Amino acid sequence: MSAQLVVASNRGPLSYEEAPDGSLTARRGAGGLVSALGGALHDRADALWIAAALTPDDRRAAEENEGGIMEAAGYRVRLLDIPELEYDMYYNVMSNRFLWFICHYLWDPAHTPSIGEEERQSWHAYEEVNRRFATAICDNTAEGVAVMIQDYHLGLAPAMIRTQRPDLRVGIFWHIPFPDADYLRLMPDRWSRRLLEGMLGADLIGFHTTRWAGNFIRAVVDVLEEQTTRRLVSHQGRRVRVGHYPVGVDVKSLTAGADPEDVRRQKASITDWLGGRKLILRVDRTELSKNIVRGLRAYERVLEKRPDLHGKVSHLALLTPSRSHVPEYRDYLAECKETGREIAKRFQTDSWEPLRVEVADDFPRTLAAYELYDVLVVNPVFDGMNLVAREGPVLNRNQGILVLSRNAGAWSELSPAALGVNPFDVDGTAEAIEAAIDLPEAERAWMSKGVARLARGRAPARWLERQLRDLPS
Amino acid sequence: MSAQLVVASNRGPLSYEEAPDGSLTARRGAGGLVSALGGALHDRADALWIAAALTPDDRRAAEENEGGIMEAAGYRVRLLDIPELEYDMYYNVMSNRFLWFICHYLWDPAHTPSIGEEERQSWHAYEEVNRRFATAICDNTAEGVAVMIQDYHLGLAPAMIRTQRPDLRVGIFWHIPFPDADYLRLMPDRWSRRLLEGMLGADLIGFHTTRWAGNFIRAVVDVLEEQTTRRLVSHQGRRVRVGHYPVGVDVKSLTAGADPEDVRRQKASITDWLGGRKLILRVDRTELSKNIVRGLRAYERVLEKRPDLHGKVSHLALLTPSRSHVPEYRDYLAECKETGREIAKRFQTDSWEPLRVEVADDFPRTLAAYELYDVLVVNPVFDGMNLVAREGPVLNRNQGILVLSRNAGAWSELSPAALGVNPFDVDGTAEAIEAAIDLPEAERAWMSKGVARLARGRAPARWLERQLRDLPS
Numbered sequence: 001m002s003a004q005l006v007v008a009s010n011r012g013p014l015s016y017e018e019a020p021d022g023s024l025t026a027r028r029g030a031g032g033l034v035s036a037l038g039g040a041l042h043d044r045a046d047a048l049w050i051a052a053a054l055t056p057d058d059r060r061a062a063e064e065n066e067g068g069i070m071e072a073a074g075y076r077v078r079l080l081d082i083p084e085l086e087y088d089m090y091y092n093v094m095s096n097r098f099l100w101f102i103c104h105y106l107w108d109p110a111h112t113p114s115i116g117e118e119e120r121q122s123w124h125a126y127e128e129v130n131r132r133f134a135t136a137i138c139d140n141t142a143e144g145v146a147v148m149i150q151d152y153h154l155g156l157a158p159a160m161i162r163t164q165r166p167d168l169r170v171g172i173f174w175h176i177p178f179p180d181a182d183y184l185r186l187m188p189d190r191w192s193r194r195l196l197e198g199m200l201g202a203d204l205i206g207f208h209t210t211r212w213a214g215n216f217i218r219a220v221v222d223v224l225e226e227q228t229t230r231r232l233v234s235h236q237g238r239r240v241r242v243g244h245y246p247v248g249v250d251v252k253s254l255t256a257g258a259d260p261e262d263v264r265r266q267k268a269s270i271t272d273w274l275g276g277r278k279l280i281l282r283v284d285r286t287e288l289s290k291n292i293v294r295g296l297r298a299y300e301r302v303l304e305k306r307p308d309l310h311g312k313v314s315h316l317a318l319l320t321p322s323r324s325h326v327p328e329y330r331d332y333l334a335e336c337k338e339t340g341r342e343i344a345k346r347f348q349t350d351s352w353e354p355l356r357v358e359v360a361d362d363f364p365r366t367l368a369a370y371e372l373y374d375v376l377v378v379n380p381v382f383d384g385m386n387l388v389a390r391e392g393p394v395l396n397r398n399q400g401i402l403v404l405s406r407n408a409g410a411w412s413e414l415s416p417a418a419l420g421v422n423p424f425d426v427d428g429t430a431e432a433i434e435a436a437i438d439l440p441e442a443e444r445a446w447m448s449k450g451v452a453r454l455a456r457g458r459a460p461a462r463w464l465e466r467q468l469r470d471l472p473s
Numbered sequence: 474m475s476a477q478l479v480v481a482s483n484r485g486p487l488s489y490e491e492a493p494d495g496s497l498t499a500r501r502g503a504g505g506l507v508s509a510l511g512g513a514l515h516d517r518a519d520a521l522w523i524a525a526a527l528t529p530d531d532r533r534a535a536e537e538n539e540g541g542i543m544e545a546a547g548y549r550v551r552l553l554d555i556p557e558l559e560y561d562m563y564y565n566v567m568s569n570r571f572l573w574f575i576c577h578y579l580w581d582p583a584h585t586p587s588i589g590e591e592e593r594q595s596w597h598a599y600e601e602v603n604r605r606f607a608t609a610i611c612d613n614t615a616e617g618v619a620v621m622i623q624d625y626h627l628g629l630a631p632a633m634i635r636t637q638r639p640d641l642r643v644g645i646f647w648h649i650p651f652p653d654a655d656y657l658r659l660m661p662d663r664w665s666r667r668l669l670e671g672m673l674g675a676d677l678i679g680f681h682t683t684r685w686a687g688n689f690i691r692a693v694v695d696v697l698e699e700q701t702t703r704r705l706v707s708h709q710g711r712r713v714r715v716g717h718y719p720v721g722v723d724v725k726s727l728t729a730g731a732d733p734e735d736v737r738r739q740k741a742s743i744t745d746w747l748g749g750r751k752l753i754l755r756v757d758r759t760e761l762s763k764n765i766v767r768g769l770r771a772y773e774r775v776l777e778k779r780p781d782l783h784g785k786v787s788h789l790a791l792l793t794p795s796r797s798h799v800p801e802y803r804d805y806l807a808e809c810k811e812t813g814r815e816i817a818k819r820f821q822t823d824s825w826e827p828l829r830v831e832v833a834d835d836f837p838r839t840l841a842a843y844e845l846y847d848v849l850v851v852n853p854v855f856d857g858m859n860l861v862a863r864e865g866p867v868l869n870r871n872q873g874i875l876v877l878s879r880n881a882g883a884w885s886e887l888s889p890a891a892l893g894v895n896p897f898d899v900d901g902t903a904e905a906i907e908a909a910i911d912l913p914e915a916e917r918a919w920m921s922k923g924v925a926r927l928a929r930g931r932a933p934a935r936w937l938e939r940q941l942r943d944l945p946s
Binding site for chain 2: 105106107108109110111113114115116117120179180181182183185186187188189215218288289291293294297301328332381382406407422424425426427428
């Protein structure tokens with residue numbers, strides 16, 4: 001059966017695990033994208049989600065089901081069985097290192113990147129995997145329907161789909177930042193052209209904010225020398241629309257991710273640790289773009305400048321390990337822990353633990369900390385949106401103040417009710433944390449209420465709907 | 474006496490040295506900017522060049538002359554005596570590290586920059602030194618005349634001058650790249666605003682290429698939210714013109730820098746070393762932006778792929794040490810040497826030295842190598858203009874081919890007759906070097922002639938004239 005709505009992303013909504021009896025059971029996948037799209041597809045029996053098989057069990061599940069298609073929560077899922085080496089090159093080398101670093105300004109251009117054989121091979125794998133997705137999409141989609149491609153893993157797929165199936169209406173949503181043109185061109189020229197042309201195969205290209213959309217449009221003008229009129233790009237005789245669709249928080253599915261009893265227990269544990277002190281919180285994957293070390297240093301600077309706050313505040317950093325097979329990420333996690341230890345040791349007393357860095361993946365504890373914080377520090381170097389900046393305010397019950405990087409996509413909506421920081425400015429971040437702590441009661445109430453309202457934003461299901469509506473009919 | 478034309482730059486045209494008898498003698502300063510401007514001011518007795526005293530002898534000379542004003546080659550020079558610590562912060566920390574890294578995309582944003590106390594102090598010193606220059610300019614300039622400020626060291630001076638002397642016609646020329654807006658904002662927001670507003674104090678803002686001018690204009694729109702119409706910025710009720718003025722080569726003053734006999738000796742020495750092989754040349758300061766390591770790796774890649782070229786080519790890398798008091802630069806020089814040794818060792822035979830990395834400051838040898846090369850590799854990561862890419866082709870006598878980074882300002886003029894490379898693409902650079910070696914005789918003749926003609930460009934004196942003409946009258 002040909003699907004009437006197709007979503008494609010690298011990571012799918014299901015992951016399989018072998019039960020003790022050898023049978024496969026499906027688990028719901030994790031991550032913001034999955035819950036956003038899952039909500040939107042819920043109970044659409046005519047919808048199909050195409051994703052990569054991520055584990056050996058996923059591959060087995062794909063094999064055992066006809067055409068690799070399985071049932072999920074009311075919609076169908078197809079997992080693509082991609083050869084492991086090819087997948088590794090496409091995913092770990094090209095997507096999560098090369099493109100991720102380009103889009104978040106994480107290279108050190110005097111030394112990296114350096115394009116050699118490995119990079120070329122992984123670009124080739126990236127093309128191949130995009131082709132596999134495009135083929136699977138074309139093979140399973142009814143005439144003229146909408147295909148919604150997700151993220152930087154699949155930047156080439158739209159043009160590949162258009163070549164085979166010009167009848168389809170194709171959208172691509174880019175969940176991460178899009179860099180300025182000079183920085184995009186840290187990629188070999190052929191690749192940046194291919195990437196832009198790949199994306200322009202879509203009818204609609206979505207970003208979280210006007211800033212990333214603007215960078216994309218300037219890159220199109222600069223690299224491809226195409227004509228643009230505001231948010232329309234003329235490309236190969238078609239008009240491609242570029243839009244911004246900030247995704248909000250689905251509170252129900254967010255809290256559904258944890259047992260309320262576990263959350264209560266964690267609240268008690270954190271409250272106990274605080275002993276009446278104010279809670280300064282950060283919640284991050286240990287990702288280079290999250291700027292954890294500068295954030296901790298800013299807190300150190302607060303303690304240096306403000307002895308009156310000693311014993312009155314405590315900083316809890318909840319870190320989830322990320323991409324730990326990549327050396328830079330392992331080093332970064334070590335640096336975060338070491339910085340934390342150093343600062344804690346410098347200021348701690350017998351009765352006060354000024355800073356605790358916890359490395360774990362404990363969702364109930366995160367939800368509990370969201371409810372309790374007085375100050376939430378979200379200071380990414382660059383970030384497409386940043387969900388912590390939305391989830392925290394939505395769940396907070398303590399008139400908590402958000403200190404937010406102006407380079408997070410979330411800033412474009414939350415700025416009226418958050419304290420903005422330049423993420424590179426450690427002193428400036430320290431000043432913002434101080435200001436958040438010192439904020440008079442009335443302003444505190446007003447800001448926390450405002451940020452909670454803004455942070456909720458447009459629910460994921462409506463976020464997708466809005467894009468579908470903006471596709472040409 | 475008030476000057477009728479004022480030029481201001483950090484480094485001046487004169488440097489003083491104590492003779493054995495204790496008297497001070499002036500030496501002509503080095504560098505492209507000095508020869509460019511010096512040519513333009515020649516024999517203008519009514520002109521004044523204001524610069525910083527760089528050495529203790531400079532300071533003494535400034536003290537011993539009334540008002541610090543001295544005679545140079547037909548024009549006057551005033552050296553500003555700036556307290557040493559302040560100068561160090563302004564020059565080494567803020568200008569040559571912070572701003573230089575911002576403008577050449579040299580930071581590693583996951584880790585650097587990190588704005589703390591040292592950075593704030595050096596920004597303050599930067600403001601102070603700019604104020605000293607502005608005051609000196611206002612004190613020594615006749616009514617309504619032109620003041621031409623040079624480069625990123627003095628970005629705040631134009632607005633400071635305007636406040637005191639709105640009668641003056643002020644130009645600033647930015648000799649290095651200007652970055653995209655996202656990257657500019659690696660600076661604290663207050664600094665990027667001050668810098669842009671400082672520059673906009675001028676009537677005319679010049680860059681080497683439309684690319685850097687375009688980045689500047691977008692930054693103005695993005696950071697200051699000012700109105701722009703093509704190349705005009707509306708700022709505080711005035712219209713500021715943004716232009717591009719690529720500077721060319723003054724062949725006479727270039728070759729005047731060395732004794733022809735020395736050059737001949739060096740030609741003999743290089744020719745002897747080559748033994749009839751083709752010469753692949755690079756000439757660089759050991760500056761992080763010059764991309765020396767990737768360039769050497771590209772040559773290695775050529776030798777890997779092309780055993781037929783073994784014994785037929787030799788690569789000479791003439792490196793001049795730069796900023797060796799900065800740790801990153803010392804490390805970079807060591808890395809260049811080590812990479813060179815490794816590649817040489819890998820391919821060398823009893824009769825063939827495939828690569829020689831020479832670290833020296835030997836201008837006659839550079840001029841000799843310019844005449845002799847078959848292929849000149851100029852592959853900076855980013856570069857405002859790059860003079861090697863102009864000097865080489867102008868002096869070459871061997872139908873030499875230029876392999877040139879598309880991120881060098883020179884690319885905008887030389888592209889019709891050079892082989893372009895993406896500087897991050899080692900494989901691509903290797904392909905361009907191969908192509909340059911393999912180029913058929915006819916194309917070789919055509920390209921080398923073309924690039925020599927284009928490289929000469931607009932002579933420095935006319936480059937300054939053009940800007941003076943574009944100032945409002």
